[in-house]
Amino acid sequence: MEQLEIQQTASTPLVSFDDSGKTLRIVGESYPENSFAFYTPVLAWLGRYLQQHAQLTVDITVTYMNSSSIKCMLDLLDALEEAFKKGSNVAIIWRHDLENPRSFELAEEFCEEVTFPFDIVALSA
Amino acid sequence: MDLYNLREQFAESGMMMCFNGPFSHSIIEEIGTALRNHLAAENIGKAAVLDVFAVYIELAQNVRNYLSLRELGQGEASSSIITIARWGDGYAVSSGNTILKEDSALICRRIAEINALTPEELKRQYKEQMRREVQPDALGAGLGLLEIAKRSSSAMVCSVRDINDKHTFFSLAAFI
Known part of the structure; x- marks a missing residue:
């Protein structure tokens, strides 16, 4: 499986796949100039991965997402949901700062959209 | 140009930050970072800082996307304004930019529709x-x-002013 490694910038998150833990990490903030251009390769990678593998944890620590990134994240959730319905073992861990209720609220909204395991974990300061 | 007068006007209106000119993604990013640092020093909650920042990002990116979509991204029409000011106990974030005259009614109607939504309808x-x-x-x-509406504490306010027979200047303010 090809690697996926996108470095973090001020307006785009780190996106990194760890093969040993079958974990896709997304860390940082997301308000790219063009969210669709940023997430298209991520979604393409995810599509190929989920066709070949039946296990993936997406580990997310994102403090802020602009509205078009939220839309892209929903596409990512949909791809995971589809794989889950076909029997794959997929899950999301969403880590949020205790002092940042907005990240928690966003996680809750995403959680309502899916049926696979979605853990919302508070990060201790 | 007497910048002192401009500065006095800014001070009177509670202006904290203002940018006027064509803005690129990197300028949006830089002002956003400065805004957050500024707000963090104001001793307000993290959620409030993020709400002001989020409204600023949506307004700024909206302007940029619109100008690019309507091919107004070059020359005089591309010059836009974004301001962040104190407003009562909260903040007002505003944007001003050139739009095509024919888009004006549609945009203002959409804002009025969103303003009329209850929180449940908005969700x-x-x-x-x-x-x-x-x-x-x-x-x-x-x-x-x-x-923007989700993060606002009161209705958005928009105004339009015709520049010439093709272009209109559109201002939008949101309150957090």
Whole structure:
């Protein structure tokens, strides 16, 4: 499986796949100039991965997402949901700062959209 | 130009930050960072800082996307304004930019529609819009104004002023 490694910038998150833990990490903030251009390769990678593998944890620590990134994240959730319905073992861990209720609220909204395991974990300061 | 007068006017209106000119993504990013640092020093909650920042990002990116979509991104028409000011116990974030005259009624109607939504309706519309297919040439997800409304403490205010027979100057203010 090809690697996926996108470095973090001020307006785009780190996106990194760890093969040993079958974990896709997304860390940082997301308000790219063009969210669709940023997430298209991520979604393409995810599509190929989920066709070949039946296990993936997406580990997310994102403090802020602009509205078009939220839309892209929903596409990512949909791809995971589809794989889950076909029997794959997929899950999301969403880590949020205790002092940042907005990240928690966003996680809750995403959680309502899916049926696979979605853990919302508070990060201790 | 007497910048002292401009500065006095800014001070009177509670202006904290203002940018006027054509803005690029990197300028949006830089002002955003400065804004957050500034607000963090004001001793307000993290959620409030993020709400002001989020409204600023949506407004600024909306302007940029619109100018690019309507091919107004070059020359005089590309010059836009974004301001962040104190407003009562909260903040006002405003944007001003050139739009095509023919778009004016539609944009103002959309803002009036969003202003009229109850919080429950807003949440429902937001979810519907999230689920709506994005057109291949779209620059955003059509969620920006709804995102601003979600984070606002009162209705958005927009105003328009004709520049010439083709262009209108559009101002939009949101209050957090």
